[in-house]
Amino acid sequence: MLDFFTIFSKGGLVLWCFQGVRGPAVTAPVNALIRSVLLQERGGNNSFTHEALTLKYKLDNQFELVFVVGFQKILTLTYVDKLIDDVHKEFRDKYRNEFQQKGALGLLNGTFDFKDDFMRLLRDAEESSKVRAPTVMKTFEQSLKSQKTVKCMIETRGEKPKEKVKNKKNKGSKKDGTEAVAVPSKASAADKQLSAAGDKEELTKDEILQKNREEFFRRHMKAGEKSRSPKPDAQKEKGKKPRVWDLGNSNAKVLDYSNSATNGSAEACPVEEFDPDMALGDKNREPGRLYDLEYESDDEAEEEKVVQNPSKPSVKKGGLGGMFGMLKGLVGSKSLTRDDMDPVLEKMKDHLIAKNVAAEIAVQLCESVAKKLEGKVMGTFTTVTSTVKQALQEALVQILQPQRRVDVLRDVMDAQRHRRPYVVTFCGVNGVGKSTNLAKISFWLIENGFSVLIAACDTFRAGAVEQLRTHTRRLNALHPPESHGGRTMVQLYEKGYGKDAAGIAMEAISYARNQGFDVVLVDTAGRMQDNAPLMTALAKLIAVNAPDLVLFVGEALVGNEAVDQLVKFNKALADHSMAQTPRLIDGIVLTKFDTIDDKVGAAISMTYITSKPIVFVGTGQTYCDLRSLNAKAVVAALMKA
Numbered sequence: 001m002l003d004f005f006t007i008f009s010k011g012g013l014v015l016w017c018f019q020g021v022r023g024p025a026v027t028a029p030v031n032a033l034i035r036s037v038l039l040q041e042r043g044g045n046n047s048f049t050h051e052a053l054t055l056k057y058k059l060d061n062q063f064e065l066v067f068v069v070g071f072q073k074i075l076t077l078t079y080v081d082k083l084i085d086d087v088h089k090e091f092r093d094k095y096r097n098e099f100q101q102k103g104a105l106g107l108l109n110g111t112f113d114f115k116d117d118f119m120r121l122l123r124d125a126e127e128s129s130k131v132r133a134p135t136v137m138k139t140f141e142q143s144l145k146s147q148k149t150v151k152c153m154i155e156t157r158g159e160k161p162k163e164k165v166k167n168k169k170n171k172g173s174k175k176d177g178t179e180a181v182a183v184p185s186k187a188s189a190a191d192k193q194l195s196a197a198g199d200k201e202e203l204t205k206d207e208i209l210q211k212n213r214e215e216f217f218r219r220h221m222k223a224g225e226k227s228r229s230p231k232p233d234a235q236k237e238k239g240k241k242p243r244v245w246d247l248g249n250s251n252a253k254v255l256d257y258s259n260s261a262t263n264g265s266a267e268a269c270p271v272e273e274f275d276p277d278m279a280l281g282d283k284n285r286e287p288g289r290l291y292d293l294e295y296e297s298d299d300e301a302e303e304e305k306v307v308q309n310p311s312k313p314s315v316k317k318g319g320l321g322g323m324f325g326m327l328k329g330l331v332g333s334k335s336l337t338r339d340d341m342d343p344v345l346e347k348m349k350d351h352l353i354a355k356n357v358a359a360e361i362a363v364q365l366c367e368s369v370a371k372k373l374e375g376k377v378m379g380t381f382t383t384v385t386s387t388v389k390q391a392l393q394e395a396l397v398q399i400l401q402p403q404r405r406v407d408v409l410r411d412v413m414d415a416q417r418h419r420r421p422y423v424v425t426f427c428g429v430n431g432v433g434k435s436t437n438l439a440k441i442s443f444w445l446i447e448n449g450f451s452v453l454i455a456a457c458d459t460f461r462a463g464a465v466e467q468l469r470t471h472t473r474r475l476n477a478l479h480p481p482e483s484h485g486g487r488t489m490v491q492l493y494e495k496g497y498g499k500d501a502a503g504i505a506m507e508a509i510s511y512a513r514n515q516g517f518d519v520v521l522v523d524t525a526g527r528m529q530d531n532a533p534l535m536t537a538l539a540k541l542i543a544v545n546a547p548d549l550v551l552f553v554g555e556a557l558v559g560n561e562a563v564d565q566l567v568k569f570n571k572a573l574a575d576h577s578m579a580q581t582p583r584l585i586d587g588i589v590l591t592k593f594d595t596i597d598d599k600v601g602a603a604i605s606m607t608y609i610t611s612k613p614i615v616f617v618g619t620g621q622t623y624c625d626l627r628s629l630n631a632k633a634v635v636a637a638l639m640k641a
């Protein structure tokens with residue numbers, strides 16, 4: 001039944017491997033697990049799917065070992081968890097001395113003759129699952145229902161059925177707090193087992209199953225309700241807000257677009273319309289450079305510093321209380337247990353949620369850190385808090401660092417060599433800053449010497465084309481053809497409103513190819529992630545035009561909502577695409593980063609959920625307010641107390 005079972009060290013040394021009869025090559029799925037889960041700090045749930053296989057794994061942090069079992073995902077193997085635990089225990093106990101005395105050398109030179117033990121454990125596990133397996137269907141007479149009288153099944157008005165009353169009680173007790181999505185604690189698991197054992201005396205297996213199923217649905221419904229958390233005030237007002245530009249003014253002339261019905265032509269911008277200095281923002285910057293996000297991390301975590309420096313013990317309080325207080329946190333040469341970590345993790349989870357990380361993701365992150373640390377031997381003079389914090393910090397940096405780096409300038413040059421324009425599509429809901437950030441990216445590309453054609457494919461929202469036209473004029477005024485050897489650096493391609501966006505994008509791309517533009521930036525209409533017809537249209541636009549880069553534009557202001565948008569956009573692109581391998585989102589533009597202070601959690605949520613990189617960060621309303629993501633800066637902001 002199993003395809004394979006392998007044991008390897010975290011350093012990558014395969015110690016032992018069992019391969020089933022039908023088993024495919026072990027390497028590809030295990031490599032995928034290492035790349036996508038273990039290295040990406042997504043180890044929250046111990047299970048991973050790769051093509052037709054399900055992989056389950058367990059980490060031994062004390063000896064730095066990984067145990068992985070692979071089986072066909074269509075199978076429901078109930079014994080796998082037990083098997084992996086048993087193998088872990090037996091393997092570790094059998095070779096404990098080898099690991100302890102010889103360390104890494106023990107792994108290199110060790111001979112791990114484990115086949116017989118493994119086969120025995122596998123047999124035992126299979127047997128134990130069979131013992132419990134088929135339940136004989138009971139007759140009606142045997143069921144509890146047959147013993148009920150008709151009378152007791154009638155519900156009288158005003159009298160609530162017992163089951164419902166019980167549910168209500170449960171709801172009340174869980175009312176506040178986010179525990180609904182939290183990982184069940186050991187205590188609660190034990191409670192459940194106990195109560196299940198108690199129930200067994202009266203209930204049959206089928207009824208227990210039914211009860212559990214109901215419980216499961218109830219919990220999921222609750223979790224679903226909770227994840228739809230109330231939106232922040234800023235989000236309440238959906239739709240387009242009137243935009244007030246720092247660099248603009250509100251006189252009627254500026255707002256009058258009636259005489260500007262150009263079609264794809266670039267016009268010089270009247271000088272009185274905007275102040276170029278204000279449009280540019282920072283005057284001291286290096287033109288064309290995409291600066292990293294900056295963040296000043298403050299010197300917090302003083303308690304950790306004190307403990308890490310054993311020469312200066314903090315025995316300020318004096319007396320035994322202070323002394324014990326200090327020693328309490330020290331776990332020198334002791335291996336970390338779940339109980340040690342739980343209080344710290346709980347605090348970390350709340351901290352992450354307070355920083356706008358989506359609740360479910362905060363739970364998974366903490367779970368992943370716990371799995372990584374459990375059993376690990378801590379150094380002397382290290383607190384549990386600092387160990388957990390450091391592991392979490394590393395995990396967060398890892399998550400923010402993309403598996404695939406997007407280097408737009410390099411890719412544009414590559415497209416140039418192939419004599420074709422590099423095409424970027426922007427998508428997202430309304431008002432998140434698609435057009436504004438598209439203009440900023442145009443500006444950055446122009447400063448790097450690339451010409452840009454902006455394709456106005458938002459043919460839906462009134463004013464969308466005019467908004468892009470204004471940007472085009474301003475960009476042209478900042479970079480007139482005279483300063484680029486007579487070359488028009490930015491132009492708008494538009495066909496007005498109500499037309500098919502996919503068609504306009506296609507025309508724009510071929511126009512750009514003929515006119516020698518380096519980049520085409522396709523603006524699309526804002527749409528809600530749940531709007532099926534509009535999502536189909538977007539999938540079509542992407543499928544037909546095959547852009548080099550599909551960027552999802554999302555606001556940093558939102559937590560759970562941003563994750564919902566991103567997941568649904570990706571899913572809709574997959575669902576509505578006609579292609580066999582649908583084209584999904586390649587990267588993220590995180591906007592309005594300047595408005596969130598240190599509540600930077602959306603950055604973590606978005607990258608965690610999609611594994612896609614944040615390519616650009618919008619940090620304001622001028623053309624220079626564009627940054628690249630600096631993972632360390634974001635994590636510093638996130639960890640700040």
Ligand code: GDP
Nearest residue numbers: 243430431432433434435436591592618619620
């Ligand atoms: P679209 O509907 O997605 O195209 O959104 P717009 O580009 O029209 O932007 C909506 C509003 O957000 C405008 O008022 C922009 O000036 C503002 N905006 C866009 N990006 C940023 C940003 O990075 N920081 C701030 N503070 N505001 C931004």
